[in-house]
Amino acid sequence: MEFFKYTRTFNFMGKSKIAMIISILLVVSSYAILATKGLNYGVDFAGGTIVQVKYDTDAPIKKMRLALKDNVLFDGASISEFGSPDEVVIRMKTTTGNVTQDIGDETRVALKGTGNFEIRRVDIVGPTVGAELKEKGIMSLLLAVLGILVYVAFRFEWRFAVASIVALVHDVSIALGAVALFSVDVNLDVLAALLTILGYSLNDTIIVFDRIREGVTGSKNVELEETINESITRTLARTTLTSLTTFFVVFTLFIFGGEIIHAFAFTLLVGVVVGTYSSIFVASPILLWFGFDVKNYHNKLAEKAKREAEKQRMRDQFESGVM
Amino acid sequence: MKLNYRIVIFALAIIFGVSFSMPSLLQTEDGKKITLGLDLQGGLHMLLGVKTEEATKSRIKSIAASVKHFAERNDILIDGLTFDETGVKFELLDNDDFPKMQEYLKGIEGTVVQDNNLIVSVSLTQEEVKKTEKQAVDQAIETIRNRLDQFGLSEPVVARQGAEKILVQLAGIKTQAEEQRARELISRAAKLELMAVDEARDARVSVMSESDAAAYGDIILPDAKNPEHKYLVHEIPILDGGMLTNASVGFDKNNRPVINFTLNAEGAEIFGDFTGANVGKRLAIVLDGKVFSAPNINERIGGGSGQISGDYTVVEAKDLAIALRSGALLAPIYLMEKRSVGPSLGADSIRASMVALTGGFVLVIFFMMFYYRLAGVIANIALIANLFILLAVMSLFGATLTLPGMAGIVLTVGMAVDANVIISERIRELIYEGKSMHKAIEDGYANAMRAILDANITTLIASVVLYAYGTGAIKGFAITMSIGILASMLTAILGTHGIYQMLENKIAKSKNNKLWFGIKG
Numbered sequence: 001m002e003f004f005k006y007t008r009t010f011n012f013m014g015k016s017k018i019a020m021i022i023s024i025l026l027v028v029s030s031y032a033i034l035a036t037k038g039l040n041y042g043v044d045f046a047g048g049t050i051v052q053v054k055y056d057t058d059a060p061i062k063k064m065r066l067a068l069k070d071n072v073l074f075d076g077a078s079i080s081e082f083g084s085p086d087e088v089v090i091r092m093k094t095t096t097g098n099v100t101q102d103i104g105d106e107t108r109v110a111l112k113g114t115g116n117f118e119i120r121r122v123d124i125v126g127p128t129v130g131a132e133l134k135e136k137g138i139m140s141l142l143l144a145v146l147g148i149l150v151y152v153a154f155r156f157e158w159r160f161a162v163a164s165i166v167a168l169v170h171d172v173s174i175a176l177g178a179v180a181l182f183s184v185d186v187n188l189d190v191l192a193a194l195l196t197i198l199g200y201s202l203n204d205t206i207i208v209f210d211r212i213r214e215g216v217t218g219s220k221n222v223e224l225e226e227t228i229n230e231s232i233t234r235t236l237a238r239t240t241l242t243s244l245t246t247f248f249v250v251f252t253l254f255i256f257g258g259e260i261i262h263a264f265a266f267t268l269l270v271g272v273v274v275g276t277y278s279s280i281f282v283a284s285p286i287l288l289w290f291g292f293d294v295k296n297y298h299n300k301l302a303e304k305a306k307r308e309a310e311k312q313r314m315r316d317q318f319e320s321g322v323m
Numbered sequence: 324m325k326l327n328y329r330i331v332i333f334a335l336a337i338i339f340g341v342s343f344s345m346p347s348l349l350q351t352e353d354g355k356k357i358t359l360g361l362d363l364q365g366g367l368h369m370l371l372g373v374k375t376e377e378a379t380k381s382r383i384k385s386i387a388a389s390v391k392h393f394a395e396r397n398d399i400l401i402d403g404l405t406f407d408e409t410g411v412k413f414e415l416l417d418n419d420d421f422p423k424m425q426e427y428l429k430g431i432e433g434t435v436v437q438d439n440n441l442i443v444s445v446s447l448t449q450e451e452v453k454k455t456e457k458q459a460v461d462q463a464i465e466t467i468r469n470r471l472d473q474f475g476l477s478e479p480v481v482a483r484q485g486a487e488k489i490l491v492q493l494a495g496i497k498t499q500a501e502e503q504r505a506r507e508l509i510s511r512a513a514k515l516e517l518m519a520v521d522e523a524r525d526a527r528v529s530v531m532s533e534s535d536a537a538a539y540g541d542i543i544l545p546d547a548k549n550p551e552h553k554y555l556v557h558e559i560p561i562l563d564g565g566m567l568t569n570a571s572v573g574f575d576k577n578n579r580p581v582i583n584f585t586l587n588a589e590g591a592e593i594f595g596d597f598t599g600a601n602v603g604k605r606l607a608i609v610l611d612g613k614v615f616s617a618p619n620i621n622e623r624i625g626g627g628s629g630q631i632s633g634d635y636t637v638v639e640a641k642d643l644a645i646a647l648r649s650g651a652l653l654a655p656i657y658l659m660e661k662r663s664v665g666p667s668l669g670a671d672s673i674r675a676s677m678v679a680l681t682g683g684f685v686l687v688i689f690f691m692m693f694y695y696r697l698a699g700v701i702a703n704i705a706l707i708a709n710l711f712i713l714l715a716v717m718s719l720f721g722a723t724l725t726l727p728g729m730a731g732i733v734l735t736v737g738m739a740v741d742a743n744v745i746i747s748e749r750i751r752e753l754i755y756e757g758k759s760m761h762k763a764i765e766d767g768y769a770n771a772m773r774a775i776l777d778a779n780i781t782t783l784i785a786s787v788v789l790y791a792y793g794t795g796a797i798k799g800f801a802i803t804m805s806i807g808i809l810a811s812m813l814t815a816i817l818g819t820h821g822i823y824q825m826l827e828n829k830i831a832k833s834k835n836n837k838l839w840f841g842i843k844g
Contacts, residue, residue, distance in 0.1 A: 238745050
């Protein structure tokens with residue numbers, strides 16, 4: 001079976017202006033959502049307490065609210081369903097630093113009489129730890145981007161590196177926008193998903209760039225636009241196929257992975273779609289606009305080859321004792 | 324069919340993968356296995372902070388206690404012995420005693436002694452404060468580890484994190500009661516102090532305030548059983564639990580559990596001196612700021628042993644003895660982060676992620692077979708080998724599998740086939756160009772190699788950063804991703820190449836590109 005049989009080159013770059021408008025719209029609206037609605041930081045980053053309770057019937061949320069209402073410990077607690085009607089989480093902004101006093105025990109006592117339940121999870125993250133995790137999280141994103149930038153610049157050319165980073169920022173921004181839009185709890189797993197998107201989207205971009213590099217070095221054609229179009233067309237089958245398999249896999253994770261992995265899978269799902277799009281319509285056009293000069297690149301390559309040849313000649317001469 | 328080095332390495336890798344992943348897959352008794360993370364097997368994870376300033380305070384307090392004892396033993400008259408968070412202060416009444424006292428104070432390490440008209444102040448040097456704080460953390464780690472080792476859980480993790488945080492991980496905590504017990508054992512200060520009751524003023528304790536008591540150099544402590552009942556005791560203890568050598572559970576004449584303790588030589592001497600000089604008065608046995616008993620001193624008690632009686636169960640007495648034996652916490656600890664997962668939630672998570680893994684895996688396998696025919700089958704062999712090798716490497720390192728780690732494996736399945744997709748596409752292209760089968764395969768691999776390497780290395784960079792900066796469960800994700808990527812280079816690139824080389828002639832002879840690569844022509 002074949003999705004795309006290479007018969008003619010599609011004119012992707014011809015559509016790049018429309019794509020650019022779409023991208024800018026998406027990124028700008030993502031930042032607008034981030035600025036107005038903001039990210040919904042979970043306990044990992046904001047600090048706070050989470051108690052997950054599972055009932056053997058549907059959770060009596062109203063009764064629970066009543067039971068916790070007058071308890072100082074649960075001041076400002078919010079109760080919401082978690083994945084299924086019999087399971088709920090109680091979220092609080094407060095934390096207790098006392099090792100022996102346990103919010104799980106307190107919850108058990110407070111909820112007595114609301115039905116048969118089991119406390120399945122208690123997460124307490126103190127404010128200093130939350131701040132530290134946030135700092136580390138931002139640091140890891142920056143470091144990953146920097147590491148990738150250096151590697152791509154070293155393997156390709158600086159314009160490739162910058163283009164791929166722009167694509168990465170584009171992807172992460174839109175994924176974050178979606179996370180904010182759907183009020184997904186931002187915890188460590190969402191950060192892991194963002195870093196995975198970095199890796200994944202870059203994979204896609206690099207496969208295309210590799211073809212462009214190959215096209216540029218291998219042909220006499222100096223029109224970069226044509227080379228890019230041809231490269232994208234030739235990698236289209238691979239891009240589609242890999243994106244589809246990854247999409248399927250993440251989708252099963254999203255559907256069957258359970259509530260606790262939901263945020264991770266959701267972020268990744270957005271990332272896979274945006275990442276595929278960006279490697280074709282964001283990274284490559286930027287290469288074009290940055291004025292990557294094929295002629296110049298050819299000259300450089302030729303010069304490099306010449307230098308190598310010269311070196312070799314000198315070495316040969318030296319070895320044969322002429323010098 | 325011919326053998327080549329690639330297929331041999333691939334076969335060895337499969338044998339390695341299958342044999343070393345077996346202990347984990349079949350949960351055999353012997354062999355190295357993958358450990359399940361706390362989020363999958365249930366357990367308690369805590370990050371504890373240490374209130375190091377309290378350690379400095381108690382160090383100063385013990386200097387005060389030793390000054391007092393020294394003065395009493397050598398008949399040196401001192402007055403107004405007080406201490407605060409910076410140091411100890413007292414007045415020497417007799418000028419002649421000054422050299423002797425100065426000599427003694429010099430012997431106390433890490434202190435600065437100042438005197439002004441016989442008013443002596445002793446404070447800790449900056450380095451000593453730092454040292455004390457560091458010691459407090461070291462000692463807390465050591466103490467908590469000792470206590471947990473005696474608690475009877477398998478492999479408790481107690482480790483330093485950062486400068487003054489302590490990570491405690493207890494897997495296999497099954498019930499709420501067990502968790503509660505563990506938490507109490509960890510956090511118990513277990514600070515034993517023997518203190519003198521201020522007999523002259525104790526009768527008036529009920530009408531005294533804290534500051535009244537402080538004016539006499541006393542503090543008010545509650546009774547352990549009946550908190551309404553208060554005692555007035557001298558703030559500077561006679562001796563503390565640091566001089567304890569052993570503590571064990573015994574039974575009193577009513578067959579109630581008590582704790583017997585013994586003191587070291589120095590402690591025994593101080594204890595003997597004090598009891599000898601204070602016959603008829605009461606001695607308060609204070610544990611963590613509560614008076615457990617305050618027996619009358621009938622005679623001088625030599626030998627340095629004593630008993631703490633209280634209203635506790637055998638289990639409580641046992642835990643208390645463990646805590647006393649493993650030493651007091653020099654500084655109190657507090658909770659910075661806690662994550663506790665019940666075993667049933669862990670089991671649910673395992674089930675859900677297994678469904679996702681199997682689902683994703685089956686989907687990818689069928690898709691590849693459908694799209695690439697036999698080339699897809701070859702890619703699938705590599706994919707399965709990849710999973711085995713991933714599990715084997717994790718087992719060998721005793722790596723921890725967490726829920727995000729499971730997600731990492733699921734993702735590896737998606738991404739590992741990518742290499743084979745790239746290679747197969749390249750081979751198809753070359754076949755269309757009319758190249759010979761040998762050339763199509765060799766050039767296909769050569770052309771695909773650069774892209775695959777670059778793509779994998781960048782993903783690896785992201786994973787390594789994630790590992791370095793991630794905490795807990797996220798580290799698990801980075802581990803499975805990294806191993807998965809590395810294993811995929813072995814299986815998807817080297818392994819499949821070997822299979823193609825082996826079958827090359829067969830493929831060329833069959834001339835059936837539809838069967839082998841899913842294309843016409």
